[in-house]
Amino acid sequence: VGTAFDATERHRTDEKLRQSEASFRTLTEASPDGIFVHTQGPIVYANPAILSLLGYERDQFIGKEAITIVHPLDKEIVSQRIRALTDGTSMANPLVEVRFLRADGSVADVEAFGINVPFDGAPSIMVIARDISSRKRFQAQLMLSDRMASVGTLAAGVAHEINNPLAYLVTSLELANDAVKRSAARRPDRAIESARSSGNDDAIPLDELTERLRQAREGAQRVQQIVKDLKSVSRAGDESFQPIDVVPVLEST
Numbered sequence: 001v002g003t004a005f006d007a008t009e010r011h012r013t014d015e016k017l018r019q020s021e022a023s024f025r026t027l028t029e030a031s032p033d034g035i036f037v038h039t040q041g042p043i044v045y046a047n048p049a050i051l052s053l054l055g056y057e058r059d060q061f062i063g064k065e066a067i068t069i070v071h072p073l074d075k076e077i078v079s080q081r082i083r084a085l086t087d088g089t090s091m092a093n094p095l096v097e098v099r100f101l102r103a104d105g106s107v108a109d110v111e112a113f114g115i116n117v118p119f120d121g122a123p124s125i126m127v128i129a130r131d132i133s134s135r136k137r138f139q140a141q142l143m144l145s146d147r148m149a150s151v152g153t154l155a156a157g158v159a160h161e162i163n164n165p166l167a168y169l170v171t172s173l174e175l176a177n178d179a180v181k182r183s184a185a186r187r188p189d190r191a192i193e194s195a196r197s198s199g200n201d202d203a204i205p206l207d208e209l210t211e212r213l214r215q216a217r218e219g220a221q222r223v224q225q226i227v228k229d230l231k232s233v234s235r236a237g238d239e240s241f242q243p244i245d246v247v248p249v250l251e252s253t
Contacts, residue, residue, distance in 0.1 A: 034110070034129040037119050038066040040086050044119060053110075053131050055103040066127070071099035071107060081114060085125050091116050100129065109133045159230040166227065170220045177213040180206055222252065 028035045034050030036043050046061045054061070054069065070078045081093045092115040100108045112129040119126070183206060 037124050037126045039124045074098045109136045155230040159227040173217040180210050
């Protein structure tokens with residue numbers, strides 16, 4: 001007695017399943033996003049992108065507990081997302097920013113989400129992670145640029161407020177210096193004797209007073225130059241390059 005069963009449909013189904021699995025492998029292997037699959041714990045599959053992102057060899061990565069590659073500060077939220085998938089609360093997690101740990105211990109910023117999938121006949125979780133480290137660096141640079149723009153605006157305001165009293169300070173110093181020079185030129189010795197005869201033994205000679213006024217004026221003029229530089233920083237314009245004599249700068253320092 002012989003018995004025969006028509007297996008055509010079963011073979012057709014098996015072939016479709018094999019083709020589907022082959023297509024899945026092709027897509028995941030070629031994906032620029034990192035993809036790995038874990039069975040609620042051990043990692044059973046990883047594509048080249050996730051291995052490259054985290055710096056692992058395939059045999060080092062496969063078999064690791066999925067939670068061990070998560071930054072300690074993000075483990076709680078990742079554990080909650082895994083539980084939501086395993087207890088049937090959701091079929092897929094929403095996109096979230098998390099930090100993964102690379103093989104060398106450094107941190108990789110990623111956007112990731114998980115989804116329930118059958119893998120090799122077992123219920124599993126597929127995680128898709130996109131590297132956003134470059135985007136985070138760009139955002140940090142953009143924030144720094146915004147802060148620098150704010151500093152430029154502040155510098156312009158401060159420079160304006162300083163420049164007003166500084167203008168009459170420089171003018172007063174120049175007038176005082178000229179007056180002392182004229183007095184010293186007319187009767188230098190008598191001015192000193194007059195000061196000492198009034199009981200002021202600490203009277204400053206006119207030539208020394210002139211030198212001190214000159215230094216004060218130079219200091220005020222230097223502050224004026226700094227204020228001018230602050231204004232130029234806050235203004236948008238073309239840069240110009242020219243030779244600079246560093247000797248006066250070094251001497252004043």
